[in-house]
Amino acid sequence: MVNGSASRQEATSEALTGRFEPRTGAKALVTGDRAVLLVRERHGDGSPFWTLPGGGVRAHETPTEGLRRELVEELDCRAQIEGRVSTFWYAHDSFDETVSVYTVFDCSLLSAPAPNPEEGVFESHWADPEELPPATLPQVRYLCERAVGGAMADD
Template sequence: MVNGSASRQESTGELLTGRFEPRSGAKALVTSGHAVLLVRERHSDGTPFWTLPGGGVCAHENPVEGLRRELVEELGCRSRVDDPVSTFWYAHDSHEATVSMYTVFECSLLSEPVPNHGEGVFEARWVEPDSLPPATLPQVRYLCQAAVDSATGKD
């Protein structure tokens, strides 16, 4: 992908080219012991998936402000946001031609998370990286394992 353009090859052999809208976002990597906090959301077709809490950052916010707002909206939690630990890209199927670049911050929650169905969060669960739900986004799988490996001194 170059300058907001994307190309992909369909199984028919036809080359599809298009433009996408980049979107900034922020996600929280919240750990407790060997577990990571995940939230269950749904794709536009209703299929559930698991990801890190967080979401889009508004134009008037910096990533930390946006993440704090998202954690209040999605989980009813205030948080302490620490340093960024990673980034990942996500192509949305619910926002046509939208690709988000998420900055992932190490975070601590200051209260128990309570999923807000109105914000599209249907469950919050502490999960060990070796037993992540099958529908966990691949980018999130990688980050969860890396976080626990780092905390336990594995490389």
């Protein structure tokens, strides 16, 4: 499991179980031409951050079904979804006491991304895994640098 920065809750000895509402999600790791696709969203306080495309999975959906829906809603695009690459968690600022556990899938786009601000996606950007924007989530940075950067370095 890929974990990013330490949470402020980790400073206590309390277990996370029972303190947070778990939320299942799916993210797309889309790579091409030595770059990874990132999307710019906003925290609850309005500050921007960069992450992988994707989001929450509804109770009646499989992770891949939810990811397909999220890609259409957020980026008006379709993708070929391949195998699971990793997992990471994210403690939300915008949802009180909510932690998402995202399954990350290797994906290839079948159409060009068009960010939808009404769905909380304000921009998309192809980034070099070694030169990610400063506001990239630590978990995403770790995944890109290890999984994507390492694979690209072997090319």
